[in-house]
Amino acid sequence: MLHNVRDNYIISVKDHVSQFEEKSFRKLASNDFKRWPSPREETWRFSRLGVLSRKEITPIKPNFKKQISSVSKFKGSKIISFVDGAFREDLSSKLPPGSSLNILGEEDSLMCFHKFKNSNLKNHPSTNVSFSCTPSIVKLTIEKDVKIRDIFEIIYEGGDNNLSVHPALYIELKDNSSITIIERFNHLSSLTMPLQLVELRKNASMNSLKIFNDNQQSYNLSANCTFLSEKSNYNSFSLIKGGLFTRSETHAYLKGENCNLNLNGVYLSSKNQHHDLTTAIYHDVPNCSSKQIVRGVLGGKATGVFQGKVRVAPDAQKTDGQQMSRAILLSENAIANAKPELEIYADDVICAHGATVGEIDDEQLFYLKSRGISEKNAKQILITAFLRDIINQSVEKSIQNFVFEEAELALSEIISKEI
Amino acid sequence: MSLLEIKNVKLKLDDKDILKGLSLSVSKGEVHAIMGPNGSGKSTLSYMLAGRDGYELESGEVFLEGQSLSDMEADERARSGLFLAFQYPVELPGVGGMSFLREAVNSRRKFLGEEELDHLAFVKEARKVASKMFVKDEMLKRAVNVGFSGGEKKRFEILQMAMLKPKVSILDETDSGLDVDALKIVSDGVNAQRNDDNAIVVITHYQRLLDYIVPDFVHILSDGSIIKSGGPELALEVEKNGYAGLINAA
Numbered sequence: 001m002l003h004n005v006r007d008n009y010i011i012s013v014k015d016h017v018s019q020f021e022e023k024s025f026r027k028l029a030s031n032d033f034k035r036w037p038s039p040r041e042e043t044w045r046f047s048r049l050g051v052l053s054r055k056e057i058t059p060i061k062p063n064f065k066k067q068i069s070s071v072s073k074f075k076g077s078k079i080i081s082f083v084d085g086a087f088r089e090d091l092s093s094k095l096p097p098g099s100s101l102n103i104l105g106e107e108d109s110l111m112c113f114h115k116f117k118n119s120n121l122k123n124h125p126s127t128n129v130s131f132s133c134t135p136s137i138v139k140l141t142i143e144k145d146v147k148i149r150d151i152f153e154i155i156y157e158g159g160d161n162n163l164s165v166h167p168a169l170y171i172e173l174k175d176n177s178s179i180t181i182i183e184r185f186n187h188l189s190s191l192t193m194p195l196q197l198v199e200l201r202k203n204a205s206m207n208s209l210k211i212f213n214d215n216q217q218s219y220n221l222s223a224n225c226t227f228l229s230e231k232s233n234y235n236s237f238s239l240i241k242g243g244l245f246t247r248s249e250t251h252a253y254l255k256g257e258n259c260n261l262n263l264n265g266v267y268l269s270s271k272n273q274h275h276d277l278t279t280a281i282y283h284d285v286p287n288c289s290s291k292q293i294v295r296g297v298l299g300g301k302a303t304g305v306f307q308g309k310v311r312v313a314p315d316a317q318k319t320d321g322q323q324m325s326r327a328i329l330l331s332e333n334a335i336a337n338a339k340p341e342l343e344i345y346a347d348d349v350i351c352a353h354g355a356t357v358g359e360i361d362d363e364q365l366f367y368l369k370s371r372g373i374s375e376k377n378a379k380q381i382l383i384t385a386f387l388r389d390i391i392n393q394s395v396e397k398s399i400q401n402f403v404f405e406e407a408e409l410a411l412s413e414i415i416s417k418e419i
Numbered sequence: 420m421s422l423l424e425i426k427n428v429k430l431k432l433d434d435k436d437i438l439k440g441l442s443l444s445v446s447k448g449e450v451h452a453i454m455g456p457n458g459s460g461k462s463t464l465s466y467m468l469a470g471r472d473g474y475e476l477e478s479g480e481v482f483l484e485g486q487s488l489s490d491m492e493a494d495e496r497a498r499s500g501l502f503l504a505f506q507y508p509v510e511l512p513g514v515g516g517m518s519f520l521r522e523a524v525n526s527r528r529k530f531l532g533e534e535e536l537d538h539l540a541f542v543k544e545a546r547k548v549a550s551k552m553f554v555k556d557e558m559l560k561r562a563v564n565v566g567f568s569g570g571e572k573k574r575f576e577i578l579q580m581a582m583l584k585p586k587v588s589i590l591d592e593t594d595s596g597l598d599v600d601a602l603k604i605v606s607d608g609v610n611a612q613r614n615d616d617n618a619i620v621v622i623t624h625y626q627r628l629l630d631y632i633v634p635d636f637v638h639i640l641s642d643g644s645i646i647k648s649g650g651p652e653l654a655l656e657v658e659k660n661g662y663a664g665l666i667n668a669a
């Protein structure tokens with residue numbers, strides 16, 4: 001049979017499904033993956049996947065013997081290791097009491113699948129492909145009333161050229177529990193499609209830090225679906241610095257009153273990198289707040305995208321929704337696209353948003369220069385501060401310095417070329 | 420030789436004449452006050468001296484210790500010993516006060532051929548000067564000018580002046596927005612730095628500040644040029660009769 005090269009990946013997904021342990025959701029998912037999103041689809045307009053459909057990629061078969069020494073970057077953390085998209089107990093730490101990791105069976109996996117398919121991530125390519133080809137869906141549970149003191153560090157690595165990787169993680173925080181989780185994406189693969197489902201039960205609280213640092217040839221299409229119950233608290237920060245093409249898409253559903261969401265992020269982009277932070281926040285009930293700060297620094301021929309949708313349902317009175325995005329372009333050839341999108345159907349709400357794309361503020365620059373600081377140093381100080389400021393505002397104190405150091409490395413690479 | 424020599428400067432902003440042939444000569448050990456109503460060009464003069472982009476001269480020239488400023492960027496001018504205390508100090512979110520001061524001081528020291536201060540020595544020095552300005556340590560840990568009250572911002576400006584030890588300081592409406600107590604602290608800070616080797620140009624709308632920082636000379640700026648110069652008594656005349664009388668007479 002003769003196939004158009006564009007169909008290659010779709011066919012290999014379908015072929016691949018049969019290689020995995022049979023699960024009902026795999027077939028359903030693979031049938032739903034018909035093509036890569038076209039640039040005519042509104043949310044993929046700024047992030048075109050055309051190049052993927054021209055590549056010959058095959059879903060990876062995880063090698064459970066692959067020896068990778070998953071190195072913790074955060075001192076004293078509990079490591080959870082995924083290699084080639086598969087959970088590796090042998091490389092992971094023993095978890096503290098009140099927390100557990102399980103591989104989901106048929107029924108629970110199907111439930112996860114349906115949660116994604118009932119969300120607006122239903123047509124995201126990662127939803128369909130990764131549910132088809134994930135080695136297994138792994139669940140992290142934090143039990144009721146348990147406050148985890150240790151920081152959990154989830155490391156996703158492995159992969160290989162022209163293979164796609166499909167980790168799938170379901171995190172459930174039961175009533176009154178709390179945890180801080182750092183996730184690091186460090187694949188060598190050409191395409192990673194992580195799935196994450198987060199459910200925060202009543203009064204649960206989660207700090208989430210995601211660091212996207214796959215290698216320079218990689219694609220990462222991360223899809224995250226988060227549900228917040230009454231009085232829960234989700235504080236999420238994404239740092240996108242690696243990969244050739246990284247898109248982190250998060251949909252958050254505020255389902256219980258008095259819950260609170262922070263969905264912040266930074267992208268640091270140079271060379272020909274394409275970085276995309278896409279978010280959708282659904283205020284479905286009254287009295288919740290959501291806050292978003294997104295910042296980008298771009299050099300070279302890089303492209304940055306921020307798409308932030310906030311939907312306030314008719315019943316969601318007293319919603320407080322804030323969104324602010326700002327990108328600094330250090331090179332004439334860099335591009336930043338910002339698309340805030342507010343859909344407000346309730347009348348008694350406070351919603352504010354602002355998006356700016358531009359250069360370094362010249363008043364600030366003049367102030368520093370007027371103190372004898374050279375233009376080069378002044379610019380460095382201001383851009384570093386631009387980052388420091390959002391990190392201090394967004395990230396829990398105990399990991400602020402860690403995040404800053406992670407960001408600074410990428411930043412100094414951009415700065416050294418442009419300033 | 421004068422420390423600061425402003426020679427018949429003209430400057431346009433947005434094609435509008437703002438400074439219209441202004442001259443002023445300031446020598447070592449002197450304090451000059453420039454008084455003028457709102458919109459007379461006081462801040463424009465300050466920015467021009469400090470070397471802000473867009474404030475290049477149409478004609479005329481400025482010399483600092485005999486050296487022309489026309490080819491010097493703002494940072495070079497500052498390192499050479501020119502200081503501007505801003506009317507509206509700029510907020511720098513994410514830039515810690517202490518590291519900002521250190522960067523500034525070390526830039527100047529390097530220029531002067533002095534050794535850069537190490538962290539500990541610097542912190543000690545900064546704390547000493549800060550306590551004289553009633554600037555709390557806690558303020559130095561915060562981001563520069565972010566969330567500072569009007570008085571705190573002005574105190575922080577004078578603290579920077581004290582740390583940088585400039586040859587010529589331009590204080591642009593350092594009194595605006597200060598209550599009497601704050602005015603006293605700021606003025607004491609400025610007075611403590613008067614010496615025979617430097618000079619201070621105090622720019623103000625009101626006479627009040629000049630009760631605390633007593634000038635040797637007073638100049639009236641109106642519509643982009645100095646229309647009258649005299650001693651401290653000129654300030655009292657402004658206080659009594661307002662600017663209108665002086666401007667009409669000129």
Ligand SMILES: Nc1ncnc2c1ncn2[C@@H]1O[C@H](COP(=O)(O)OP(=O)(O)O)[C@@H](O)[C@H]1O
Nearest residue numbers: 432433435437456457458459460461462463464
């Ligand atoms: N960037 C600018 N472009 C055009 N005109 C300006 C600009 N900045 C100030 N001006 C004008 O220049 C004049 C002097 O302003 P300024 O120097 O701020 O006065 P002062 O500090 O004495 O109150 C005013 O008429 C003001 O409107």
Ligand SMILES: [Mg+2]
Nearest residue numbers: 461462506592
């Ligand atoms: Mg002014």
